[in-house]
Amino acid sequence: xxxWLPAMFVVVPWSRELYDRLYTEVFCPDxxxxxIFYRGFAVWYFPEMAYGRxxxxxxxxxxxxxxxxxxxxxxxxxxxxxxxxPLIENPTGAEVLAWDFKEYDGSTNSYVWLQNHDYFIxxxxxxxxxxxxxxxxxVGYDHERRKLRKKYEQRLQ
Numbered sequence: 001x002x003x004w005l006p007a008m009f010v011v012v013p014w015s016r017e018l019y020d021r022l023y024t025e026v027f028c029p030d031x032x033x034x035x036i037f038y039r040g041f042a043v044w045y046f047p048e049m050a051y052g053r054x055x056x057x058x059x060x061x062x063x064x065x066x067x068x069x070x071x072x073x074x075x076x077x078x079x080x081x082x083x084x085x086p087l088i089e090n091p092t093g094a095e096v097l098a099w100d101f102k103e104y105d106g107s108t109n110s111y112v113w114l115q116n117h118d119y120f121i122x123x124x125x126x127x128x129x130x131x132x133x134x135x136x137x138x139v140g141y142d143h144e145r146r147k148l149r150k151k152y153e154q155r156l157q
Contacts, residue, residue, distance in 0.1 A: 076138035
């Protein structure tokens with residue numbers, strides 16, 4: 001593990017209290033406590049709320065159930081939430097692949113992938129070079145890894 005990467009958050013057994021602790025002990029200090037920078041540019045998120053928390057927190061700790069559209073607890077995302085800020089702030093680490101990719105709609109996204117530990121951050125690159133945090137998640141399937149690898153190989157230079 002990279003020396004700058006903290007321990008994962010223990011999420012078993014899952015409870016509402018644990019969800020509250022994940023929010024107050026990890027998300028609030030890491031994302032609300034001080035500005036975050038990616039390659040010297042500010043990282044921000046929309047302050048909209050859902051389920052009584054910032055929507056970005058919900059995205060960082062849960063995933064969408066394809067059948068219902070509801071967000072459900074994702075232990076793999078939640079456990080790795082302590083990695084999100086350090087990964088954003090250490091894109092040049094030897095263990096990290098970080099790149100910009102021009103999407104089909106013409107927008108540019110920044111990808112940060114801790115490849116050997118299957119954790120990934122997605123940010124939208126804005127006109128002023130700041131980044132809007134979109135999501136972060138555990139890459140759990142080979143097809144997701146292939147897709148990320150392909151985007152890395154087609155990255156902007």
